[in-house]
Amino acid sequence: MNILQALFFPPEQPGGVSSMIPYIQDRFLKLGWGMELFSLPKRVRNKGQEEVVFQTFDYTEYIGNSLIDKYIQTYKDYVWWTRMRIKKPYDIIHAHHPIAALVMKQLFPDTPLVVTVHSSYERELILNGKIKEGGPEHRFLTSIYRELESKADKLMTVSESFRSYLTPYVEWPERIKVIPNGFDEKRFKPIAHENEVTQLITVCRLVPAKGLDVLLHACAELKQRGCPFVLHIIGDGPIRKELEDLAQELDLYNDIIFYGYMLHPEEFMPFFDVFVLPSRAEAFGSVFAEAALCWLALVGTNVGGIAEQIEDGVNGLLVPPENAAALADALEKVVADPTYRYNLARAGWDKAKKVYSLQRVISQLKKVYNEVKAKPLQE
Structure with missing residues (x-):
């Protein structure tokens, strides 16, 4: 099976996701699976021009908000870069950021999509004093979770507490699988x-x-x-x-x-x-x-x-x-x-x-990948 791990930040960046995924790739390669990493370079800015359309909500009411405009432009840039760089099919795409997930499903609708939501951008912004709870940025960013749910063949997160956090924003929280991070x-x-x-x-x-x-x-x-x-x-x-x-x-x-x-x-x-x-x-x-x-x-x-x-x-x-x-x-x-x-x-x-052993994560991911590959794509 050949799998694409779609990140937002390049793998050399600091953080739990970026530090974990290359080790996951190494373990899968040793098992004989195909696995590649993909991310958006920092140098790619304001390249994308394609229209963005979400299935579960209309984001156009937020146009003119600087933070949301930047988010949408980053989405467009990810589309532009993905079209430029990915020229071959994959059996499964596993995305680790909402933008990466939604772009991949837009461009490769017939490829099964696994999504792990690792953290809450809106909650970080609120705690850092950048946006207000209940404000337009908060409403937009939490609407993304329902969009992810509608597009993903399997939605996952990293802790039971974060699944609880996602509950008000999705339709079927019980379907979200929890796989805590693992470390080599x-x-x-x-x-x-x-x-x-x-x-x-x-x-x-x-x-x-x-x-x-x-x-x-x-x-x-x-x-x-x-x-x-x-x-x-x-x-x-x-x-x-x-x-x-x-x-x-x-x-x-x-x-x-x-x-x-x-x-x-x-x-x-x-x-x-x-x-x-x-x-x-x-x-x-x-x-x-x-x-x-x-x-x-x-x-x-x-x-x-x-x-x-x-x-x-x-x-x-x-x-x-x-x-x-x-x-x-x-x-x-x-x-x-x-x-x-x-x-x-x-x-x-x-x-x-x-x-939190990496071997546990590998075992759980193998099961998820095999299940997703075996089931029919969502209607």
Whole structure:
């Protein structure tokens, strides 16, 4: 069977999807399956001209909205690039972004389409203060889910919580299959080490949705309690300067290291002790599984896919979002007690190895692909 994995971002970009799909491709190729990756290069801008038509709603009422106009133009660009580059048929197309999915179904209507919805663009925009809940951008972006449902032969997502999130926007949420992300354990190499001062690390894009402002306030409280630590922040984004200013304001600048963007943080993580990320929302939170495979103790918020990965007090610690005091309490537990921290990390590693193995994902995807290929296309 020959399968096309249709991405939005090129595979060298950071993030759970981009970091996972090339490893999935490698495993399938070793099994004798054909699999290729496809994405839209960043250099392709304002090339597409074809009209966009959605089956389940009329988007033309949103014309003139800058964000929606940009989304539609990106759709047109994806059409233009796909027509230019794809010249052969595939048995199945597996798309990992709504634009990729809808374009592929438009251009190859007779090819079975599998779609994985990995995250919520509209929720990220709301949390980052870019759009308002219930506003035109929100209504447009959530309408896309019903369009995906109408076009996909199989609709999937990465966590039970995100399937619940999608429920109001689709007709048959019970048909959405959940396959959590999987990771090639060979990429992660835990290293025995003794840090005199507890090393905290977070890896994310520096945007409001990730809650790093809450983390800095929690670290300020931790410092006041006399708990020594160093916080390492890997990632970049629009609020980096704001976070650096906040660190200075909270008298934390000497306790924090801002690294900027790093392509393979998993090569760096094993030297640290605790992974912490107080996200305000997270469809899955791939970086938690990656940190667990590096044998780090996990501290996260009780939201979305994070809460499905962490059982509080067993393989990590969960705190409410937006609660710096509760986060400081959790961090104090893992900073003050190395044995407790070690036990949490070991339990997290055990679960990640069992539940988030790449082999599990390969097995589940093989079953989905065979089922989709065997059934008649949707009317």
